[in-house]
Amino acid sequence: MTEYSTINSRAPRIDAPDKSTGRAKFIDDLNMQDQLYGAILQSPLAHARIKKIDTSGAKALPGVKAVVTAADAGKIKYGVSPARYDETLFCIDKVRYVGDEIAAVAAVDLETAMKAVSLIDVEYEELPILLSIEDATREGAPLIHDEYPGNICADVHQHFGDAEAALGNCDIIRTDTFTSKMQNCAFIEPQGCIGDYDQRGYLTLYSSTQVPHYTQRTVAMVLNMPVGKVRVVKPYVGGGFGAKASANAMEMIACLLSRKTGKPVKMNFTREQVFLHGRSRHKFIHTMTTGAMKDGTIVALKHNCTLEGGAYSSFGIATIYYAGSLLGGPYKLQHMKYDAQRIYTNKPACGAQRGHGGVIARAAWEQHLDIIAEEIGMNPVELRLKNMMNNGDTSCNDLYMSSFGMRECLDAVTEKSGWEKKRGILPRGKGIGMACGFFVSGAGYPIYRSETWHCTASVKLSDDGGCAHLYTASAEIGQGSDTIFAMITAEALGIPLHAVKVSSGDTDFGVDLGAYSSRQTLMTGFAVKHAAEDAKRQVIEIIADELRISEKDIDVKDGKMVFKSPGINFHGMREKYRKEHRGWHSLPKGDQMSFIEAARIAYLARGSIIGQGEYKPRTLGGTYKGAAVGTSVAYGPSAQVVELSVDMETGQITIDKMTDAHDCGFAINKTSVEGQMQGSLLMGVGEALFEEVKFDSKGRIMNPNLGEYKVPTALDMPNVNAVIVESNEPYGPYGAKEVGEGAIMPTIPAILNALYDATGIRFNELPLTPERVYRAIKEKRQLMEQQKSK
Amino acid sequence: MKILINVTVNQKKYELAVEPNMTLADMIREELKLTGTKKGCGLGECGACTVLLDGKPVSSCLVLAIEADNRDVVTIEGVETEKGLHPIQQAFVEKGAIQCGFCTPGMVLSAKALLDENPHPDEQDIRKAISGNLCRCTGYQKIVEAVQSVSARK
Numbered sequence: 001m002t003e004y005s006t007i008n009s010r011a012p013r014i015d016a017p018d019k020s021t022g023r024a025k026f027i028d029d030l031n032m033q034d035q036l037y038g039a040i041l042q043s044p045l046a047h048a049r050i051k052k053i054d055t056s057g058a059k060a061l062p063g064v065k066a067v068v069t070a071a072d073a074g075k076i077k078y079g080v081s082p083a084r085y086d087e088t089l090f091c092i093d094k095v096r097y098v099g100d101e102i103a104a105v106a107a108v109d110l111e112t113a114m115k116a117v118s119l120i121d122v123e124y125e126e127l128p129i130l131l132s133i134e135d136a137t138r139e140g141a142p143l144i145h146d147e148y149p150g151n152i153c154a155d156v157h158q159h160f161g162d163a164e165a166a167l168g169n170c171d172i173i174r175t176d177t178f179t180s181k182m183q184n185c186a187f188i189e190p191q192g193c194i195g196d197y198d199q200r201g202y203l204t205l206y207s208s209t210q211v212p213h214y215t216q217r218t219v220a221m222v223l224n225m226p227v228g229k230v231r232v233v234k235p236y237v238g239g240g241f242g243a244k245a246s247a248n249a250m251e252m253i254a255c256l257l258s259r260k261t262g263k264p265v266k267m268n269f270t271r272e273q274v275f276l277h278g279r280s281r282h283k284f285i286h287t288m289t290t291g292a293m294k295d296g297t298i299v300a301l302k303h304n305c306t307l308e309g310g311a312y313s314s315f316g317i318a319t320i321y322y323a324g325s326l327l328g329g330p331y332k333l334q335h336m337k338y339d340a341q342r343i344y345t346n347k348p349a350c351g352a353q354r355g356h357g358g359v360i361a362r363a364a365w366e367q368h369l370d371i372i373a374e375e376i377g378m379n380p381v382e383l384r385l386k387n388m389m390n391n392g393d394t395s396c397n398d399l400y401m402s403s404f405g406m407r408e409c410l411d412a413v414t415e416k417s418g419w420e421k422k423r424g425i426l427p428r429g430k431g432i433g434m435a436c437g438f439f440v441s442g443a444g445y446p447i448y449r450s451e452t453w454h455c456t457a458s459v460k461l462s463d464d465g466g467c468a469h470l471y472t473a474s475a476e477i478g479q480g481s482d483t484i485f486a487m488i489t490a491e492a493l494g495i496p497l498h499a500v501k502v503s504s505g506d507t508d509f510g511v512d513l514g515a516y517s518s519r520q521t522l523m524t525g526f527a528v529k530h531a532a533e534d535a536k537r538q539v540i541e542i543i544a545d546e547l548r549i550s551e552k553d554i555d556v557k558d559g560k561m562v563f564k565s566p567g568i569n570f571h572g573m574r575e576k577y578r579k580e581h582r583g584w585h586s587l588p589k590g591d592q593m594s595f596i597e598a599a600r601i602a603y604l605a606r607g608s609i610i611g612q613g614e615y616k617p618r619t620l621g622g623t624y625k626g627a628a629v630g631t632s633v634a635y636g637p638s639a640q641v642v643e644l645s646v647d648m649e650t651g652q653i654t655i656d657k658m659t660d661a662h663d664c665g666f667a668i669n670k671t672s673v674e675g676q677m678q679g680s681l682l683m684g685v686g687e688a689l690f691e692e693v694k695f696d697s698k699g700r701i702m703n704p705n706l707g708e709y710k711v712p713t714a715l716d717m718p719n720v721n722a723v724i725v726e727s728n729e730p731y732g733p734y735g736a737k738e739v740g741e742g743a744i745m746p747t748i749p750a751i752l753n754a755l756y757d758a759t760g761i762r763f764n765e766l767p768l769t770p771e772r773v774y775r776a777i778k779e780k781r782q783l784m785e786q787q788k789s790k
Numbered sequence: 791m792k793i794l795i796n797v798t799v800n801q802k803k804y805e806l807a808v809e810p811n812m813t814l815a816d817m818i819r820e821e822l823k824l825t826g827t828k829k830g831c832g833l834g835e836c837g838a839c840t841v842l843l844d845g846k847p848v849s850s851c852l853v854l855a856i857e858a859d860n861r862d863v864v865t866i867e868g869v870e871t872e873k874g875l876h877p878i879q880q881a882f883v884e885k886g887a888i889q890c891g892f893c894t895p896g897m898v899l900s901a902k903a904l905l906d907e908n909p910h911p912d913e914q915d916i917r918k919a920i921s922g923n924l925c926r927c928t929g930y931q932k933i934v935e936a937v938q939s940v941s942a943r944k
Contacts, residue, residue, distance in 0.1 A: 012883050019891030020879035022826015022866035026892060029825035187926050188830040188838055189892040238828070238892030239926050271831040478890025478927050671886035671932075678929030679889065706835040706924060714917040714930040 005558050006490040006497050007734060010671045013483040014502065015236070015476065024236045027192035027208040032264035035194065036065055038257050039113035039267070040250065041103040041120050042276060043095035046131070046346035046699025047144070048124035050094055050102070057119035058105055063112035066260040067120070069103045073256055076222050080214075080246045080351070082448050084153065084313035086145055089222055089252050094127070096144055096311035097346050098699050099276030101249045106257040106265050129699050133285070133308050133343045144311060144344040153309050154320050154342040158626060160328075160396040161335030163291075166300035170291030174372050178288075178364035180766045181692040182308070183281035184274070185353050186711050189238020191277065192268040195254030203259070204231045207251050210240040210475050211514030214447060216507045218247035219255055234505030237477040241683070242352035243279040244477070245516040246314065250277075275693065275704035278348030282319055283308040284360040288368050291335075296378050296386045298369070300335035301327060305361070307342040307350070314351035316342045318447075318629050322357025325630025327365055328395035330406045330438050330637050331387035336396050346699050352516065354683050355439060355744040357629075363688075363766070366435035366749030371762065379423075380753070381414055384436055391727070398622035399630060403737070405663030405727035406637035410436060412661035412723045417641035426757065429648050430656075433753025434641045437745020440632035441665075441729070441738035442519030444620040452616070454519070456510035457527040459489055459535045459611040465599030468493055468535065469501045473512035474524040476504055479740055480672040481520045485528045487668055488733060492532035494556030495595050518738035521668060522633060525733035526615040535611025539595070542602040546573060561593040573601050618731075634729045636742035638662045640681075642750040646758045651774030653755065655685055659721045660746075665729035665737035674722040677743040681720055684747025686712045690767050795859040799824070800868025808855040814848075815839040817855035818865055826866035826895045830924070837923035840896030841865045847903040849922070866895035869902060877940050878902055885936035889927035897923045901937045910941050 018024040055067045073089035091100050103120050107113035130136040130144065136151040144151055167173055193207040203225060209215050212232040220227040237244065250267050257265040269277060289302040305323050309316045324338035355362075373383040388407050394400045413434065414420065422432045446452055457472045470489045476482040482502045490497045503509060512524055536556055543561065544551040547568060555562040561570070570593040577597045578587055588594040602609050621631030643657040660677050667673045690710040694702040703709045728735035748766070756762055761776045792807040799822060808817055818827045818841065827850060830838035834852040841850045842864040869876045875883065878901050888894050897920055904911055904919035911919065916937045917930070925933065 010886070013886070013888060015891065016883040016888045017875065017879075019888045019894050020875060020882050020898060021870050022824070022895045024891050025825070026828065028829065185926075187890070187892075188836055188924060189828070189890070190830065236891060238830070239890040241926070271833065271835075478892075480889065675886050675889055675928055675932060678931050679927045680929075682926070682929040705833055706831050707833065711924060711926060713921045713924065714934065715921045717930050719931050719934075720929060 004491055006487050007668045008666065009669065011483065011487060011497055011669060013480055014486050015482055026189055026236050026238055027206060028268055030194060030206055030235060032194060032196060035264040035266045036106040036108060036261060037110040037113045038104055038106050038254050038265045039110065039117045040101050040253060041117045043091065043098060043100040043102055045095055045124055045126060046098050046129045047127040048095050049127060050091060051123040051125055053103060054121040055103060057121065058116040061112065061116045061119060063108040064105055064116045065263070066106045066257050067103060067116065068256055068260060072260070076224065078218050078222050079313050080315045080447060081313065081317040084317050087312050089249060089256070097348055099348055100311065104253045104257060106261050129346050131345055131347065131695060131699055133306055133345070136343050136345050144346065148344060151344040152341055153313055153344050154317050156320050156324065156338065156340045156626060158324060158338040158624065163300045163302045163335040163337035166335040167289065167291040167302065170299050171294045172292045172372060172375055173289060174368065174375065175287065175289040176364065176368045176371065176764065178286045178367070178764050180284050180360040182283045182350060183353055183687055183691055184278070184693055184709055185241035185243040185280045186706065186709065187239030187241055190269040190271055190274045191244060191248060191250065193251045193254050194264050194266045195258035196264040197255065197258040197262065202229050202231070203255055204233060205251055205255055206233045206235060208237050208244060209234050210237070210245040210477050210516055212473055212475060212505055212507050213511055213513055215247040215251060219252055222252050223255055223259065232507045234475055237475070240477040240515060241354045242356060242516065243277070245352055245514065246279065248277060271706065272704040275701050276348055278310060279314050279351035281353035281359065282350035284323060286361055286364040288364060290368060290372060292372050292376065294376060296376055296383045298331055298333055298387045301333055302337045303327060305340040307340065308345055309342045310345060310347040310349040312349035314349040316350065319352065319357040321626045321629030323361045325397055326358035327361055328397040328399045328630065329401065329635065330389050330436055331384065332389055332393065333396055347695060354680065355741045356517065358439060359744060359748065362437045362745045363748035363752060366746065367752045367762065370753045381410065381419065381434060384410060397630065398627065399635065402634055402731050403665060403727040403729040404635065404637055405725040406436060406438065408725045409637055409639035409661035409663055412725060413639045413641045413659045416721055416723060417659040419641055429646050429758055431754040431756065431758025432641065432643045433750045433755070433757055434639065435746035435749035435753060436637065436639045437742065438635045438637040439738060439742035439745060440517055440630065441522045441634040441636055442632055443517040444617050444631035444633060445628040446513055453511055453614045454616045455512040455524045455527040456614045457524065457531040458510065459531040461535055461599045461603065461609040463603045463608065465596040465603065467499050467501055468495060468532070469503065470528060471509040472504045472524060472528060473507055473509045474504050474520050475515040477515045479515065479676065480669065481515065481524065483672065484521055484668050485524060488525055488528045489532045492529045493536050495559045499559065518740040518742065522732045522737050523615050525736060527613040529733045530613030531611040533611065534613060535609055538609050538611065539598050539602040542605045543598050546601060556595050559595050561595060561598050573597060576601070633731045634665065634737040636663055636738040638742045638746050640746035640750040642754045644751065644754045644758060646755065646773065648777055651770035651777060653689055653768055653773060655718050657718050660743060661723040661725050662739055662743045663725040663727045664739040665732045666726050666735035667724050668734065668736050670724060673724050673739050676739040677722040678720045680741065680743035681747050682712050682717055684744045685717060688748045688751040688766060688768055690769055692767050793856050795856055797858045797861060797863060799863045800865060810856055812855045813851050814841070814853040814855050814858050815850035818850060824865050824867050828892050828895060830892065837900065838893050838896045840899045840923060842899055842903055845903065845906065847900045864899070866898060869898060878905065878937070881936040881940045885932050885939060887928065887933040887936040893923055893925045897925065897933060905941060913938065
């Protein structure tokens with residue numbers, strides 16, 4: 001038992017009953033009176049100049065209400081990072097990938113809108129297509145964006161300590177290269193939206209988004225409207241994982257079409273459009289050279305990374321920095337050099353996906369460390385423990401680990417999995433592997449440079465005193481944030497969970513940067529806690545005044561007022577309350593004053609009681625270029641052990657068992673923490689084993705569906721032994737920090753290390769499809785036979 | 791030309807005129823306004839639109855509305871009992887089997903079809919029964935545990 005009444009429990013999610021019965025409304029479940037339907041003309045070519053657009057056929061089709069192109073949208077550039085605004089709402093002079101938006105239609109129904117789109121005639125002049133990093137960086141390659149020579153979207157160089165010199169003094173120097181493929185977040189709910197521009201010029205955008213606030217700003221900027229006249233409302237969202245963490249073209253198109261027609265315009269992505277929109281994990285090529293001493297001390301890392309970015313920047317500037325900075329821990333590393341480039345290609349833009357930027361780097365590094373451990377002849381767990389960062393350590397790139405239960409996580413998974421008993425003795429085809437990792441607990445800085453609060457929240461007590469209504473603009477996208485904030489409100493106010501109502505995901509409720517970088521529990525959690533405490537303080541102040549006692553002698557617990565000194569006579573106030581409620585049932589009784597009575601008295605004295613809270617991180621991190629990415633208030637470490645079987649005749653991998661430990665600081669809701677861990681592992685398993693967005697020679701996606709882009713089913717996932725480690729984060733509300741993304745970090749490398757244990761083969765390319773695994777097994781077999789015959 | 795069909799949905803009889811190319815999913819969502827049935831892919835791959843057709847789980851985006859003529863359909867809105875949540879729904883709530891909730895209606899119906907036929911499935915039976923319903927949030931474990939807990943209760 002804890003000292004807490006509501007948090008640190010397994011309270012069922014507040015949205016679960018509505019979600020279990022189909023009552024919960026997602027974007028496509030909303031409809032407006034008189035709404036029109038929008039459809040987008042997307043480029044069928046990967047790279048071409050637009051010579052002419054003829055929309056007359058579409059405009060003439062009965063039922064069409066508006067047709068828009070760049071001529072209507074204007075030339076305002078947008079994107080995610082202001083430093084790389086490289087998109088316009090529609091293509092102006094050329095298309096840069098199959099799926100680039102050229103025009104859009106609003107019509108009376110979807111069928112008419114789609115028919116109209118097919119009637120838009122575009123004349124193209126085809127340009128050479130660049131579908132790989134090699135193509136795009138070849139000398140003389142055509143430019144995808146004129147402003148970016150060499151098709152280099154970003155070029156990053158960071159150097160902490162002196163890696164070159166340090167490598168020279170190392171006993172062991174090892175270099176490995178590792179390659180991944182483009183991913184898709186593959187949430188089950190495709191993006192959708194309704195743009196509704198009203199008669200007074202106020203715009204409401206209903207959208208399946210992770211970030212109402214950023215979307216509000218982007219829409220306002222692109223449509224040239226005051227931010228205050230744009231409201232973004234997020235209904236329930238069917239998963240995000242990164243690809244919904246920035247404004248998309250469809251949202252702005254729906255708003256533009258609504259402004260043009262004066263009617264609400266509804267739009268949805270098809271599953272294929274989800275893939276065309278992309279904005280998920282990049283393809284990464286990592287080359288790491290690590291220097292270590294014979295005793296296992298890791299001294300220096302020289303790290304080179306190339307990211308294939310697709311046609312636009314999206315989150316790429318953050319991605320490229322994350323891919324370097326997140327190797328600053330969890331091991332003490334004195335020297336780290338990072339050189340990276342993000343390259344434009346004629347493919348859908350890549351962006352952020354769970355574990356933003358760090359997942360493939362972590363996979364490469366943790367496998368690389370196992371290789372080094374083997375070269376030294378050291379147990380890989382021992383190697384990690386020898387170099388492990390602890391509470392209070394700061395990395396060479398200024399990441400400060402205010403709480404860091406990394407060691408506890410590693411101890412937990414090795415113990416629970418029986419690591420020592422199984423390591424190195426499993427039969428051929430069976431393997432066990434482990435890895436560590438960590439992630440930020442909220443980006444330390446907003447995406448646009450600003451001193452903005454990262455979140456504001458308010459808690460309004462109902463005038464009868466019976467309920468507390470939390471208003472927050474934060475984004476419940478499935479991770480459970482509404483429940484977490486209801487629990488924090490209940491705890492901080494001292495009232496039961498059922499007396500808290502949550503309204504969220506609406507920019508009218510305040511500012512919240514949204515659901516990305518695992519930030520909401522820590523950041524919004526603080527704002528909510530402060531708002532609830534402020535409401536409580538106001539009630540206590542008034543009651544103290546009425547009773548002529550000190551505020552310090554009053555508290556609230558479990559819905560009751562707690563008076564610290566004996567003999568407090570509150571019966572005058574109870575009488576007052578009872579008189580107001582003649583004929584009512586269940587009036588307060590007993591010898592304790594209820595919070596309901598107190599809150600009512602407070603309302604009578606001062607009007608509506610509204611508590612306010614806000615949060616922004618303290619100044620964090622270093623002053624070097626790119627220091628803003630990877631810098632966080634706190635960090636959540638994870639360790640994992642994976643056990644798997646490989647069919648040596650087919651290359652098919654089966655994940656048998658996963659043991660996972662994550663330090664979430666303090667678990668507000670234990671069931672939700674486990675859910676985040678198990679879900680993270682699923683995404684890691686999919687990426688490791690089979691997920692890959694594939695392209696043909698014309699730049700068209702070959703598998704833009706959930707049949708051929710395979711994500712794990714219930715038959716692919718084992719049960720996970722999820723161990724929660726609590727480290728009490730000093731900068732987190734009640735000691736809480738992230739779990740949403742950190743848990744994915746060790747999954748892929750633990751699988752790689754287990755696969756090595758099973759086959760004796762190191763794989764330097766993902767995904768680990770049966771074909772890739774089988775070929776490697778066969779090659780190894782042939783090599784061994786050749787050696788034998790010699 | 792629209793075709794007249796007679797269909798029972800959640801024990802209520804409907805006579806509907808539908809286009810011959812209208813899917814059962816669209817009929818349920820657009821004609822009957824029962825939006826608990828979700829559309830995640832339109833290709834029969836994600837299972838979010840799962841409903842029971844004569845007691846068997848089907849992807850309603852792959853069934854034409856006219857194929858439901860004279861047949862019995864149960865959607866998520868028909869699972870709740872007069873006393874409140876169905877035991878499967880209650881278990882999903884209690885066990886933390888729901889995150890974003892988009893796959894939940896289909897998942898509950900696949901679980902219901904399984905338990906109606908086999909009240910005591912083992913873990914593998916459950917995993918097989920829901921393997922046509924993709925979930926990107928939970929890792930499936932708490933869903934499996936929820937279904938197991940219902941079968942244990944029976």
